[in-house]
Amino acid sequence: MTITGIAAIGAGLAAIGAGMGIGRIGGSAMEAMARQPEMHGKIQSSALILAAFVEAVALFGVVVAFLQG
Amino acid sequence: MDLITPEFGLVFWTLIMFMILLFILRKFAWKPILGAVSEREEGIKKALTAADEARREMENLQADNERILNEARAERESMLKDARDMKAKMIADAKEEAQVQANKMIEQAQAAIESEKKAAMTELKNHVAGLSMEIAEKIVGAELSTDKKQLELVDEMLKETTLN
Amino acid sequence: MRINTFRNLLLITTFLVIGNFGFASSDKESGDDAEFDPKEMILHHVKDAYGMHLFDWDGHPISIPLPVITYTDNGFTVFSSSEFHHDYSGEVIVEKNGQKFANVHEKVYVLNEGETEVTYDAEHHPTNAKRPIDISITRNVFMMMVSVVVLLLIFLSASRRYKNSKDNVPSGIASFVEPLVLFVRDEIGRPMIGEEKYKKYMPYLLTIFFFIWINNIFGLIPILNGANLSGNIAFTFTLAVLTFIITNVSGNKNYWKHIFWMPGVPVPMKIFLMPIEIIGVFVKPISLMIRLFANITAGHVIILALMSLIFVFKTIAIAPVSVGFALFITVIEIIVTAIQAYIFTILSALYFGMATEEAHH
Numbered sequence: 001m002t003i004t005g006i007a008a009i010g011a012g013l014a015a016i017g018a019g020m021g022i023g024r025i026g027g028s029a030m031e032a033m034a035r036q037p038e039m040h041g042k043i044q045s046s047a048l049i050l051a052a053f054v055e056a057v058a059l060f061g062v063v064v065a066f067l068q069g
Numbered sequence: 070m071d072l073i074t075p076e077f078g079l080v081f082w083t084l085i086m087f088m089i090l091l092f093i094l095r096k097f098a099w100k101p102i103l104g105a106v107s108e109r110e111e112g113i114k115k116a117l118t119a120a121d122e123a124r125r126e127m128e129n130l131q132a133d134n135e136r137i138l139n140e141a142r143a144e145r146e147s148m149l150k151d152a153r154d155m156k157a158k159m160i161a162d163a164k165e166e167a168q169v170q171a172n173k174m175i176e177q178a179q180a181a182i183e184s185e186k187k188a189a190m191t192e193l194k195n196h197v198a199g200l201s202m203e204i205a206e207k208i209v210g211a212e213l214s215t216d217k218k219q220l221e222l223v224d225e226m227l228k229e230t231t232l233n
Numbered sequence: 234m235r236i237n238t239f240r241n242l243l244l245i246t247t248f249l250v251i252g253n254f255g256f257a258s259s260d261k262e263s264g265d266d267a268e269f270d271p272k273e274m275i276l277h278h279v280k281d282a283y284g285m286h287l288f289d290w291d292g293h294p295i296s297i298p299l300p301v302i303t304y305t306d307n308g309f310t311v312f313s314s315s316e317f318h319h320d321y322s323g324e325v326i327v328e329k330n331g332q333k334f335a336n337v338h339e340k341v342y343v344l345n346e347g348e349t350e351v352t353y354d355a356e357h358h359p360t361n362a363k364r365p366i367d368i369s370i371t372r373n374v375f376m377m378m379v380s381v382v383v384l385l386l387i388f389l390s391a392s393r394r395y396k397n398s399k400d401n402v403p404s405g406i407a408s409f410v411e412p413l414v415l416f417v418r419d420e421i422g423r424p425m426i427g428e429e430k431y432k433k434y435m436p437y438l439l440t441i442f443f444f445i446w447i448n449n450i451f452g453l454i455p456i457l458n459g460a461n462l463s464g465n466i467a468f469t470f471t472l473a474v475l476t477f478i479i480t481n482v483s484g485n486k487n488y489w490k491h492i493f494w495m496p497g498v499p500v501p502m503k504i505f506l507m508p509i510e511i512i513g514v515f516v517k518p519i520s521l522m523i524r525l526f527a528n529i530t531a532g533h534v535i536i537l538a539l540m541s542l543i544f545v546f547k548t549i550a551i552a553p554v555s556v557g558f559a560l561f562i563t564v565i566e567i568i569v570t571a572i573q574a575y576i577f578t579i580l581s582a583l584y585f586g587m588a589t590e591e592a593h594h
Contacts, residue, residue, distance in 0.1 A: 041420075045420060045424075045579070048572065048575070048576065048579075049576070049579060049580070049583070052524060052576040052580065053520075055524065055528075056520040056523065056524050059523050059524055059527040059528070060520075060523060062527050062531065063073055063523055063526075063527055066072050066073055066527075067073065071276075071280070071338075072276070072279070072280065072466070072530070073466050073526070074466070075466050075467035075470040075471075076281065076367070076465075076467045077366065077367065077368075077467075078366075078367045078368045078369055078371065078374070078467075079281065079371065079373055079374060079465060079467035079468060079471075080467045080470060080471050081368050082368065082370075082374040082377060083377065083467065083468050083471040083472070084471050086374075086377050086378065086381050087440070087441075087444060087471065087472070087475070089381065090381050090384060090385070090440055090444060091436060091437065091440045093385060093389075094384070094385070094388055094436065094439070094440050095436035095440070097388075097389055097392060098388035098389055098391065098392045099388075099414075099435060099436045099439050099440075100436075101392040101395055101396060102388070102391060102392050102395060102407075102410070102411070102414055103414070103418065103435060105395040105401040106401070106411065106414070106415065106418075108401055109400075109401040109402075112400075112401075
């Protein structure tokens, strides 16, 4: 396996982690919104911010993959 | 690696373009737009407060009206009551006076009747006395043909009448 | 109304996707004899270029030539990118100002004294040429200028509307702009920075939001050949550095105290937290930079990769699948353009808010 292939696997692993993280954030945000529809806007914006933080970690992985590619 | 190395040229141009954009937009777009928006918001807030105040004033006015109306109503009520009382009193007074008058009249009538009765009685007595006298005269004319008998009778009668 | 909007969106995205064929196919034709290399095609389109290649007509590329501006020991040299004749393999040598220039993978090199041809090492790096200081108007810079002009047109005419109306009622373009401006103010500036201080940062936040957003949108328009400005690390790097500078310049005593001597924790913990916080100061703008760059670049890469499936499999039968998926991704990308601009702005605002927060312990 070439170094590019290993980098691609790494990027994939990072995507799995971020996917789980963002999935949890999204699920909890949905639940919270269903419970308190009046807080809809606040929950949505903080969920987006949190998703961005989690996503950043995955993107670091992607960038490492870019470095190798 | 190439992809994630910042090119100097693009950094340079981004910086210049962004600074120009920031400067121009801040001076000629953001300031007027945000200023207009906040001015309008202030205006709306002020208008709302004014409307609120007006409504409160209106409510006060309405309360005042209500109070005045209530007062007027109470006054009318009391006036009516007074009038009713007066009427009742007047009626009672009149009744009383009438009663007194009637009583007086009855009394007078009774007195008159009494006096009439007395008069009638006296007249009757007199009349009866006259009649009796006439009868007596006639009887006595016949009876008292002698002096003796006359004297006896006079004596008897005197005896009887002194008690009267 | 809603159905109409949806239909229009679908039409636009279909147009965008079909437009993408243009640049997928152009590369196929330019390398007719060679095997189609999707990676090279994608990277070529994701990266910057000297000319603004629009489309191919009758086998000839039609493009807007842009000026190449370099600074070397001989001073500034300016020439048109059309002098490279669409070559980016370093074969065409342009002689200007007593120097020889070659375009190697969309990077201008100055050949060393006396050389006439570029030679490469094993990793295809030129060995006998140097990079000059290069401030050319590349296609990204050109699109950035266009976006600046568009933004100025939109917002200056919007602000003129306010000036002309007596009672500050928005009309025309201003009624389109106002909700967006209010969104940045009420959803980003106010809650993140706080009621007292947000006004100072509003111009920066508004400018950065609209600048990123419009460049994200321009990146999706295929006829502009996907000038991938916001997916270029130099662009995101500059904006992240500006956020970094503003954050640390406006940082108050409380902010620095939280970095160097975290209040409310025991002393060993303070010592332990200090390096973490110091790293955090730099990681925040780096993550801003990487996030925007990687999101936008990834979107472009995915769309182009789906398009190149047609040329990889060399059959038209795969086209419906490609177009379908690319359509789906493009719809998502339209949302992402706004979300990424929002996230960059809201995180900048969050950092400003952290830097200016007053102590409340």
